[in-house]
Amino acid sequence: MNPHILHWSYRDFREFPNELLDHSDTLEEIYLKENFIPTIPKWLFHSFVHLKFIQLSGNLLQTIPREICDLRNLEHLDVSKNKLIELPEQIGQLNKLQYLNASENEIISLFKGIGAMKSLETLNLSKNRLRELPIDVASTSLAELILNDNDLIEIPTKIMSMESLKVLEAERCSLEYLPGIVGDRVTHIRIFNNPKLTHYPTVYEKFLRLHYDYWSENVVSADLLMIFLPDESKRTIVPRQVERIRLDNSPNSLTEYCLRGLYANRPYYEIVCANLVENELPRRIFRCVQYGPICRCGNGECDNMLFTECHFSLMKKNQSPSHIIFSNMFCSKTCLTKWHEVFKAKYHPIDWIHFV
Template structure:
């Protein structure tokens, strides 16, 4: 008899059975699809537990003392009735996989950034309105699923650009544009079923299929902000929303070396941000000479140069291009962002047979 693994799923339990104490050195428990309403505090004394599967129960809250499970690596509490997570969740230092999808969460505690061993985070199908920037401190996170959170309208650039991120899923949210500062290590993306989106950054092109086209039924954007920057493409006269923080863009060809001193300063600060998390300093807003600079430091670059061999970070000013696939029946527009005219012309030289340019102009409302 295997006394380290216990399978008690689909047994109509209303409580966690005390019989668990009969299993010394218990490492894995499966109690999914029961009617359990609470995780009892006595269970937290089983510190040998590495794997807990409580999916499909009626659990309404997690005990603050969850951190006592110091060896816990896998925790699935999906499809329950959780409305919040305890701040102490960040003390599960060995947690590698956390599935809390299918609950009623409206926010995540900022302490989630303390999970330095976390590799997979599934927060899909909740009621989240935003993602805390502290997720970017989960330095080993390679799978992030936030699909079906219908109030999320933006993925912070600092999160989409995480160095370990390999899989990103955000289908059926309310994204108004896709983050252009996408990690170059991402190998799987499902993020296209967000109907307010009017264009796809070229960094997503390798993941895009024609059956993702949603331009036939766009959903009007509900968010309003003075900081939004729009361009009007001149083939179908569609308004395209560019990443928040954009102040000025240039066509290709145009004059060279138009990057501002402001952007040069942000590049330097971003370098220091790698070693000291400046974005978490609450005094930034009052100390910096430019009122929006704190936001740029906090969020990170809004895009990266579309030339793969360059990938320089972009902040407020960049070269911009709208393209379509040559010979394709797809109506989808793709956009490119470049740090210099040289990068733009190099990209055109490499991809001129696959794409053709669409003229655009800045949209003045």
């Protein structure tokens, strides 16, 4: 028997076995998968200072004690397939935690302070009841984020464009649109099986599995800008942050110019975000600053970031049997026209009408 590892899974335990205390000085890994354990005793956190790995999947846990933060060496925590409705914010103090699996629970919201978990690489929250993700997630070093089967309406651009992110899954959620920016290191995205998605920004084309072809008549949120596609007899929407779709080359609003200028100075922008107080700004401005741009101008020769205004284009691939509709956003009519000229052999634009 390895003195550092204890395998007591599938043993029908009705409570945390006290016999563990006999190994408190040596244990680094505990496997108690698929038992009937309803609670975690506090002595676990005070006695097992060397613990690095806890596997408690498939039990009856309803809460995780806040004292879990005392496990300073913990690197791997699996509490999937339990009855949790929340995770304690003290988990955010586990500075060495690299892997957190809380899938298949009843979690409604994620704890504040997750951004402090600089070692976290994998976060699995699939099959919960999440409706939104805290923007703090973007401050972690996540490489893998699994969000399948939740009630998410959107994924913030800041999270999708994380520098560390490689894998993101959000299948079978309630996503109404996708961010217009994808991180440079992302190699795997499973996000297209969402019934309310009606178009995909062109940055997702390389991830799109062509057998996905989902359209839906489901009602979407009433506070989103709506577009009607006459030839498709369908409605589609643009990201929540967009307040105005521009049709000409008239100047942008002062708000848009200020947000772009702030974001252009990234070190200063990060300082502003870290010290921003919600009540000090109008809510819509606070959200724009905190969540960052919705996308970069679709014209590759342009570096402008877009926040609340854009020129919007919908298109299909030429000579393709698929009904998939792609989208792109631009900072100006000029950039839109240039892009379509460059890619006219690949895409053809489709008509749309602003739906009020």
